[in-house]
Amino acid sequence: MEADFKGIKVIGFDADDTLWVNETYFRETEERFAELLESYETKNKIDQELFKMEMKNLELYGYGIKGFVLSMVESALDLSNNKVSQSTIEEILQLGKNMIDHPVEVLDGVEEVLEKLQAKYRLIVMTKGDLLDQERKLERSGLSKYFHHVEVLSDKKETNYKALLEHLEIDTNEFLMVGNSLKSDVLPILGIGAKAVHIPFHTTWAHEEVNENEINVNGHLKLNRITEILKYLN
Incomplete structure (x- = not known):
């Protein structure tokens, strides 16, 4: 995929296995x-x-x-x-x-990326899981200062993303999602017309695995590590 993020104003980050180990x-x-x-x-x-x-x-x-x-x-x-x-x-x-x-283990390069992007973009956390646990991990991670908004979703389907972006008054053309899951962070985002960056984690829950045929439905930018995103956004 040719990455064109010129119109991006808001970047959403998944939390587990994107910001920290889970x-x-x-x-x-x-x-x-x-x-x-x-x-x-x-x-x-x-x-x-x-x-x-x-x-x-x-x-x-x-x-x-x-x-x-x-x-x-x-x-x-x-x-x-x-x-x-x-x-x-x-x-x-x-x-x-x-x-x-368990202590929160922030992944390599995450804080560097957030620190550089926060001056230019509106950064938000868009994750799923238990509200109390995710709030606790965000606080322990020391990363909360970089985010304008934090949302813990019951699920990450097209309808969830669409409703949240509408609620936050974010244009899909100006939104980019960054995450480790094709199923939760990439495919539904592409489905609503926004853009996505996939940064795989070495371990994937079976429920998050995606058939190869689904992956090829739409193009997306795949990176090996989060710091590589700075080449496209900074």
Whole structure:
């Protein structure tokens, strides 16, 4: 894609795995969860059933650590035929608390980019997940000072983006979204006529994976690291 960002006035940034590390901690917790339940099922089966449970509960709990923990507890009960011990349930709950309390690891180059762009563009955070958790991570990251607005969405579909841009009085022709997920940060943005930059993270949740055929529907700028965006915007 030939990047032409001359008319851009507002830049939206995804948070998890775009501004800071997130998915890595979910994968580590899944590994520990499988170890806790290894006497009931194989790791592969445990992983599959946990993912199915997450998908089943998504409409109830939404995205984020709390919903993930509830899905782990429910999966543990199902996989053990309700025989899982109280101490194991307590360990699962503690895994969730550890994730919430985990220090925020800002990705390389993020602060440099935000510092340079804030003088020229209106910067906003557009992420999904648990409101309290995302607010906590933003505060701990030290990045909140760079953003004019922060929005935690229940989901990232075309309708969500369109409604938010209209609410914030942002013209789609003047908006650019930056994120690590093709499914959440790129395709719906292109679908409403705005522009997008994809910066892949080394780990992707299965729910965010996109079929190769979908990726080729529209063009978008793909970068290896966030600092490369300065060549197109600064």
